[in-house]
Structures are given as C-alpha cells and as structure tokens.
Amino acid sequence: MKHWLVMTICLLLGVTVHPFTVEKEHERVLQGRPLSDKEQGDGSHDYDHEAFLGDELAHEFDELEPEESIRRLGVIVEKIDLDGDGYVTVEEMQDWIKKSQARYVDEDTEKQWENYRQATDETQDTLKWAEYREAVYGFLDHEQDGDFVEEGFSYRDMEARDHRRFSLADTDQDGALTKLEFQSFLHPEHADHMRDIVVTETFEDIDKDNDGKISLEEYIGDMYKGGEEGEGEEPEWVASEREQFARLRDRDGNGYLDVEEVKAWIVPPDFDHSEAEAKHLIFEADVDQDNKLTKEEILDQYDLFVGSQATDFGEALYRHDEF
Numbered sequence: 001m002k003h004w005l006v007m008t009i010c011l012l013l014g015v016t017v018h019p020f021t022v023e024k025e026h027e028r029v030l031q032g033r034p035l036s037d038k039e040q041g042d043g044s045h046d047y048d049h050e051a052f053l054g055d056e057l058a059h060e061f062d063e064l065e066p067e068e069s070i071r072r073l074g075v076i077v078e079k080i081d082l083d084g085d086g087y088v089t090v091e092e093m094q095d096w097i098k099k100s101q102a103r104y105v106d107e108d109t110e111k112q113w114e115n116y117r118q119a120t121d122e123t124q125d126t127l128k129w130a131e132y133r134e135a136v137y138g139f140l141d142h143e144q145d146g147d148f149v150e151e152g153f154s155y156r157d158m159e160a161r162d163h164r165r166f167s168l169a170d171t172d173q174d175g176a177l178t179k180l181e182f183q184s185f186l187h188p189e190h191a192d193h194m195r196d197i198v199v200t201e202t203f204e205d206i207d208k209d210n211d212g213k214i215s216l217e218e219y220i221g222d223m224y225k226g227g228e229e230g231e232g233e234e235p236e237w238v239a240s241e242r243e244q245f246a247r248l249r250d251r252d253g254n255g256y257l258d259v260e261e262v263k264a265w266i267v268p269p270d271f272d273h274s275e276a277e278a279k280h281l282i283f284e285a286d287v288d289q290d291n292k293l294t295k296e297e298i299l300d301q302y303d304l305f306v307g308s309q310a311t312d313f314g315e316a317l318y319r320h321d322e323f
Helices: 002-012 046-053 055-061 066-080 090-119 129-142 155-169 179-186 192-206 216-223 236-249 259-266 273-285 295-300
Strands: none
Touching: 046 055, 046 090, 046 273, 055 090, 066 090, 066 295, 090 129, 090 179, 090 273, 129 155, 155 179, 155 192, 192 216, 192 259, 216 236, 236 259, 273 295
16 A cells, blocks of 8 residues: 555655766756757667657557558648647747647646546636545654654655645645646656745755755765665766866865755756757758758658558557547
8 A cells, every 4th residue: 555655755746757868867857857868879760759759649650551550740840830830930839749748747747637637626727725625644643753654764754745836836826836837746857836845845855964065976976876786886877977066067176066056957948859850851851952841851861750560550559530
C-alpha cells in the first residue's frame, strides 16, 4: 500500500526521468535539454523523428509501410501550415515541434485529472486541496505522529511541499484547481509562472544539510552515487561536472551555489532546441533554398521527418483518429 502511494505521489508531482546524454547532461535542467535521447548526427534520423513527432508517435511511424508513412506525413504537413499558404516556415515548424514535445504533458494531465474526478466528485470541474490531500495523504491521519517515512522521504514533508505548489498553481486563489491549473501543478516545468517553485524544490532537494547553500559534494551527490556504476575511479563525466561547478555554476567563486546560481543552471535562457531543430529540418529539405518548405519538399525527404518499415502492420496502428 505504501509503495503504491509513493508511485502515485511521483506521478502527481510530475516527476519524469530524462535519460542522460553521453556527456551525462544533468536531468534537472529545464530548458536546453535535447528533444530526444537519440544521438544526433549518428548516420540515422532517429533524433529528428522523435523531435518532429514526439516519442510515442515516432515509434508508431516506425511500424508503418513507406506509403502509409508518407500519407500520414502529408496530413501532418497541412496541420503545420497554420496560415494555409502552402509553405512551412521556420516559425511554423518550431511551433509544431514544441507542440509535439508537450503532447505527453497534456495526455498525462488528462489521465490524472480523470483519476481524481472518479475518486472525488465527477460533477465538479475543479479539484480542491482537501480532496487532493485526502486522496494522496489521507492515510497520514491514521499514522503515529501523523507522518510516515519511507526510504528517507517524509510524507508529511511531501504534503507541505505539495500544498505550497498547489497554492502557486491556483492562480485565481479560489482554493481549487481547474484542469489547466492542475496541469501547472503536475508539470510546473512547463508553466512560466511555476518556474521559481521548481528552482526552490530543486535547491531543497540538493541542499541535504539545509544550510541554505549547495556545496560541490551535494551537487555531485545529487547526480552520482559512488559505486553505482561499478568499482574503480569516478567516470569521466563526474570529473567534467566538478569542473563545470567551479567554472560555470559557481558564478561568484565562493565554493557554493545559491538560489540564483541554481536558477541560472536549471533554467538556462540561451539555447532553444526546438528552434535549432526547426532550422535544421528546413535546411536539409529546402531544395530551392527559399528558407521555407512546400509539402512536396517535405514528402520528397519523408525519411528525414518520419520513420517507416516495409512490413505489414495491424489495425492497431490506426488508432490515431487524426489520420
């Protein structure tokens, strides 16, 4: 029962696991993260496929015969061309890529929202804190000292943290969340007004001794547990992270990270992968070099945008109504 509750809370907190890149890019970074965990420039277009379609849809296209893959791509192109002028611009391509990447957030929100509606009052279009608290932390009322600690995590502390995030997501401060506000609660990393709470929670997670600053040891300890990757010397990426702490993260050179330095680290403003990918796709397929793509140019280079295979496929692959 308690293990199930841990998993539930992880889902409700919007916890996601982002695989490290080869360089062991830190999973806490919100912006600047690649659009796929596939390697770029490895001789395939797997990265481009997942960036363009999103992970789940990219895998579905991989099971399609080329003819069907091209047909579905044609349907997508018409959706990307927002102004209907027959061309896909960098801006339209970037907008599509962002939507593809955010699709999982919408799907997860819908799933969790329906779960809570069924557990509370399906006639309501909002979720009150008391209802959420009862569903997730109600068992604490029957625990000794009103808390339960598992694997070093205090559920009472989690409740307080959830309540703080819930209150911030409640933009109209009426004590209840709409579905849109609930999405900000579940996935604060995707809501601009929630970015500060993500920074605060990250800081609290890493600052193990609660002294209001993050040491090099705490920084490394958050991403690497000695011995987990085999015996012997530290992996090269750990040494690289130590260097980055001193050279890039610790801006004032005092040996510690404060809240503002953590914010500059996990919310970097200087690179947008969706823009870079949009420009890359257009450059690769732009035969006449006018910096925009026709439907024909995209379909002629379909294997850059989507995958396929020359085998039969079942009816289950047609589950997306938009096609």
